[in-house]
Amino acid sequence: MKNTHLNFLALLFVCMLMSTVTWAQDSKANRPSPPATASGKIGDATVTIDYSSPSVKGRKVWEELAPAGKVWRAGANEATTFEVDKDVTVEGKELPAGKYSVYAIPGKDQWTVIFNKVAEQWGTQYDEKQDALRVTAKPEKALSFNERLAYEVTDNGFVLRWENLELPVSVKPKS
Template sequence: MKNKRIFPVMMLLMACLLMSTTVWAQTAKPKASPATTATGKIGDATVTINYSSPSVKGRTIWGDLVPYNKVWRAGANEATTLTVDKDVMVEGKALPAGTYSVYAIPTEKDWTMIFNKTAKQWGTNYDEKQDALRVTVKPRKAAALNESLKYDVTGQGIVLKWENMEIPVAITAKK
């Protein structure tokens, strides 16, 4: 009699175990730096930026988490990419249509924004020999704290926003 009850109890336990692992797998934590996209038109060119968006989380970003005078991947995880479907001018310099990884060298006074020909790579695999274009831009103080890194595509270019800083990069359609 006892042996007949063991089998159904064991099956019930196995079913509960299977269901609990399925539910646990579906409630995984969101990524610390979720992937996101910003897209828009600049003239007749479509500009798309794919990036991972880290958060401030009470940290000092500029000069600490992101050191000054060193190449930074301008996002998290995989390299941030900028895709333009037409030739454009970036801060007055030509950038052909294509997809580029985006890096930066921040300083307290100005930044060097780098557009690198190797787009599909992990963000820390930067190779200066693959640079397509480097431009110098001026950071500005943000009107409000940006907890998560964000890129905006505006009619005048792109803007990187994070913590208390905004970094505008002028982009125009090539004539």
């Protein structure tokens, strides 16, 4: 009887060890587009952007991965999220405090940046009916090449940088 209990405990231990190893191998950090976070203060509002950071890898980003005129998830994997703890204005339009998924529609001279009410979703599950806010922003040529997509929270809002492009988006505390 004691042998049976010991065998059972040994088997249980091996199963636990195997599942831990399996979970570790499935870590999001090991993905080709690893998770990243940009956060900072804009006035007294705290902004956090969580996203997955794809690489250019020699691909034609603005023709193939995020073509003009089509909704793009503004990152990879799960939807990029934008969280703010106070009401703000984005490009002059009001956005209540909360957590949103971020999408974009790239264009040559102007982009549409979309804040969607469904924050926790896979990036390709976009539903326009859930949009909280749409604004336009003007893309610029980046000062240097950016292999990985990156966001930066600045005093004036946030900037998306990828390949040879920067997209500054104005965010201000609501007055």
